[in-house]
Amino acid sequence: MDLSPSRRLVLASQSPARLGLLRQAGFAPEVIVSGVDEDAISADSPAELARVLAEAKADAVSVRAEAAGALVVGCDSVLELDGQAYGKPADAEDATARWKAMRGRAGILRSGHCVIDTASGRRASATASATVRFGEPTDDEIAAYVATGEPLRVAGAFTIDGRAAPFVDSIDGNHGTVLGLSVPLLRQLLASLDVRVTDLWA
Numbered sequence: 001m002d003l004s005p006s007r008r009l010v011l012a013s014q015s016p017a018r019l020g021l022l023r024q025a026g027f028a029p030e031v032i033v034s035g036v037d038e039d040a041i042s043a044d045s046p047a048e049l050a051r052v053l054a055e056a057k058a059d060a061v062s063v064r065a066e067a068a069g070a071l072v073v074g075c076d077s078v079l080e081l082d083g084q085a086y087g088k089p090a091d092a093e094d095a096t097a098r099w100k101a102m103r104g105r106a107g108i109l110r111s112g113h114c115v116i117d118t119a120s121g122r123r124a125s126a127t128a129s130a131t132v133r134f135g136e137p138t139d140d141e142i143a144a145y146v147a148t149g150e151p152l153r154v155a156g157a158f159t160i161d162g163r164a165a166p167f168v169d170s171i172d173g174n175h176g177t178v179l180g181l182s183v184p185l186l187r188q189l190l191a192s193l194d195v196r197v198t199d200l201w202a
Contacts (some may be wrong), residue, residue: 004202005027005028005199005200005201005202006199006200007069007070007071007195007199007200008030008069008070008071009022009027009028009029009030009070009071009073009200010029010030010031010032010061010067010070010071010072010073011029011030011031011032011073011075012032012033012034012057012058012060012061012062012072012073012074012075013031013033013034013057013073013074013075013076013180014031014033015075015180015181017159017161017179017180017181018075018179018180018181019031021176021179021180021181021183022073022181022183025183026200026201026202027200027201027202028202029073030070032061032064032066032067032072034056034057034058034060034061034074035060036053036056036057036060038053038076038087041053041056045085046078046079046080046083046084046085046108046110047080047110047112047127047129048127049078049085049110049112050076050077050078050085050110050111050112050127051112051113051114051125051126051127052112053076053078053112054074054075054076054111054112054113054114054125054127055074055112055114055125056074057074057075057076057114058072058073058074058114058115058116058123058125059074059114059116061074062116062118067118068118069118069119070118070119071115071116071117071118071190071193071195071200072115072116072118073113073114073115073181073186074112074113074114074115074116075111075112075113075114075180075181076111076112076155076180077109077110077111077112077155077156077180078109078110078155078156079102079107079108079109079110079132079155079156079157079158080107080108080109080110081101081102081105081107081108085110086098086155086156086157087155087156088152088153088154088155088157089151089152089157091152092146092147092152094157095146095151095152095157096142096143096146098151098156098157099137099142099145099146099151099157099158099167100139100142102134102156102157102158103134103135103136103137103142103167104134104135104136105133105134106131106132106133106134107131107132107134107156108129108130108131108132109129109130109131109132109155109156109173109177109178110127110128110129111127111128111129111130111177111178111180111181111182112125112126112127113125113126113127113128113181113182113185113186113189114189115186115189115190115193117193117195120193122193123193124189124190124192124193125189126185126188126189128173128174128177128182128185129173129177130171130172130173130174130175130177130178131171131172131173132156132158132160132168132170132171132178133168133169133170133171133172134158134167134168134169135166135167135168135169137166137167141167145163145164145167148163150162150163150164151164155180159179160175160178160179161179
């Protein structure tokens with residue numbers, strides 16, 4: 001019995017969290033980093049920005065020769081707070097200010113997804129959302145967290161699978177959405193392209 005996937009799956013992201021989510025769900029994706037300049041892209045709302053960024057990453061990778069015939073998945077995340085979109089903080093000072101603004105409050109993590117079937121040219125995209133309720137870390141705890149460097153590498157200046165976990169009280173929505181990739185939404189997008197998720201299991 002052949003247990004190999006029927007199609008190649010390419011992740012257009014260097015995020016270890018996204019790669020880990022896909023592997024845990026039974027996939028064996030290849031990784032091709034898009035190189036998209038995220039700061040050069042804008043949109044009318046945080047949810048749309050997440051989707052447009054995901055589309056830009058998938059587009060950039062799908063035209064490369066090494067992605068020919070593959071299913072390319074692009075993802076990007078932003079944190080929405082007070083109607084504003086926040087990606088990765090610019091520096092430690094920015095990350096500190098973010099955390100002081102977020103503590104004791106709730107934000108919405110928007111994760112855009114785009115799947116491009118390079119064999120057919122068909123595509124599908126959507127945004128998943130999850131509400132994140134932040135705890136109230138002290139100034140000293142925030143300083144210690146920022147000093148680890150972790151918040152500088154992630155959208156919203158936090159990640160629930162790392163050192164920020166003690167500072168997140170609860171999540172309403174899919175856990176993967178907060179990590180940057182909703183596997184249930186990915187299944188829906190693949191289905192809209194007539195691809196069964198089970199056929200991609202490794």
